[in-house]
Amino acid sequence: MNNLLQDVAARADAYLNGLQQRKVAPDPAAVAALDALDGALPDAPCDPREVIELLDRYGSPATMAMGGSRFFGFVIGGALPAAMAANWLATAWDQNSAMHNVTPATARLEQTALRWLVDLFGLPAGTGGAFVTGATVANFAALAAARHNVLARAGWNVEADGLFGAPPITVVVGDEVHPSAVKSLGMLGLGRNRVVRVPADGQGRMRIDALPRISGPTIICTQIGNVNTGASDAVAAVREHAGDDAWIHVDGAFGLWARIAPSRASLVDGIERADSWATDAHKWLNVPYDCGLAFVRDADALSAAMAITAEYLPTRTDGRNPADFTPELSRRARGVDVWAALRSLGRSGLEEMIERSCRQARRFAEALAASGFEILNEVALNQVLVAFGDAARTQRVIAALQAEGTCWCGITVWQGRTAMRISVSSWATTDADVELSIEAMRRVAAETE
Numbered sequence: 001m002n003n004l005l006q007d008v009a010a011r012a013d014a015y016l017n018g019l020q021q022r023k024v025a026p027d028p029a030a031v032a033a034l035d036a037l038d039g040a041l042p043d044a045p046c047d048p049r050e051v052i053e054l055l056d057r058y059g060s061p062a063t064m065a066m067g068g069s070r071f072f073g074f075v076i077g078g079a080l081p082a083a084m085a086a087n088w089l090a091t092a093w094d095q096n097s098a099m100h101n102v103t104p105a106t107a108r109l110e111q112t113a114l115r116w117l118v119d120l121f122g123l124p125a126g127t128g129g130a131f132v133t134g135a136t137v138a139n140f141a142a143l144a145a146a147r148h149n150v151l152a153r154a155g156w157n158v159e160a161d162g163l164f165g166a167p168p169i170t171v172v173v174g175d176e177v178h179p180s181a182v183k184s185l186g187m188l189g190l191g192r193n194r195v196v197r198v199p200a201d202g203q204g205r206m207r208i209d210a211l212p213r214i215s216g217p218t219i220i221c222t223q224i225g226n227v228n229t230g231a232s233d234a235v236a237a238v239r240e241h242a243g244d245d246a247w248i249h250v251d252g253a254f255g256l257w258a259r260i261a262p263s264r265a266s267l268v269d270g271i272e273r274a275d276s277w278a279t280d281a282h283k284w285l286n287v288p289y290d291c292g293l294a295f296v297r298d299a300d301a302l303s304a305a306m307a308i309t310a311e312y313l314p315t316r317t318d319g320r321n322p323a324d325f326t327p328e329l330s331r332r333a334r335g336v337d338v339w340a341a342l343r344s345l346g347r348s349g350l351e352e353m354i355e356r357s358c359r360q361a362r363r364f365a366e367a368l369a370a371s372g373f374e375i376l377n378e379v380a381l382n383q384v385l386v387a388f389g390d391a392a393r394t395q396r397v398i399a400a401l402q403a404e405g406t407c408w409c410g411i412t413v414w415q416g417r418t419a420m421r422i423s424v425s426s427w428a429t430t431d432a433d434v435e436l437s438i439e440a441m442r443r444v445a446a447e448t449e
């Protein structure tokens, strides 16, 4: 075991160091060579070192360099050194982090990380939380708490009796809601289509003047950090309109982190007036996949939706049982990576990381606009939308840039316009990486008809 882990550490180190030299997208030949890992399952065992050697020889070159400093697709963070190393150690611990008494170290670390985050995000004291796989499941867990709460107040126990015969719930979403939140509504039996869609403005914000009149059990799904523009709904104005009885949920997959950056925090003012929040740590906090977080002001509503009881599960304990708040029972201790990331950055390091991404996004926008390309969004956070001309030309430039390999950006269609998305989310991105990528974008665009 000793040599095996040393061997894998050396290989991982070489892989990470090599990310600066290689193209961001994998070479097509390397992807084709994955066939070597796809043979029949051998009958006999083999040395674990041989397994790792195979993975490294064929797997490593076929990866997308998402952990590197010039991947700007989707909203993808890298992995901070402390978070990656903590992840390895936690894997060695191999704790099934469901119950406090059984896995006290990881249960305690998660509780501490949640406390730090509630404080950093400025959420109400007493807010409960859960570590889940990502924002999709964080939306699911938080909205399950919402469903519990609004129906309990209408005299219905949804966990016991299901939705058949329950009082109807009005669900309100913005027109630019992230599709994963809509999927979560579907998984909860609230319907993907059975929602009131509120028109959005040119940045994707819910139009407050177009909100419906609110009455009866109601859940309003707001969003901070639109995946295309980075724009945020005015949560305080939604609360003013809806009153205290509606449950307001905030999908802040990456936008919630803006709360921590002094120059950005005012963009997400008022989110503390919501009832629940979903975010990702694997995006802007830069911990390894997978790691999302659900927060619920009324922690009891979250545990009412999530806790299970059984004779063999010691749920009555002095400490907090993580499984009382999560959709899963058995799971890895993903909060350890978060604890490590926060402990290594400290408050000022975290602020600096978020501010830096936003500053770098603005630099992209200014430089590309100066080159005559069209920036389609107000660059409020870390997202930039660029059009290089009409849809076909923008598509060609994106494809050529991905093939050229200095950096990687994806495509989107924003309110009818085809655009390249630049999402700056990695701790590893330096100002030099930004300049190198801008040069590549200009060069590739000039060479593309």
Ligand SMILES: Cc1ncc(COP(=O)(O)O)c(C=O)c1O
Pocket (backbone or CB within 6 Å): 074, 075, 133, 134, 135, 136, 137, 178, 180, 181, 223, 225, 226, 227, 251, 252, 253, 254, 280, 292
């Ligand atoms: C606003 C928003 N919500 C939800 C998600 C889904 O996050 P995840 O892929 O971590 O489930 C994303 C992903 O980019 C997002 O931007």
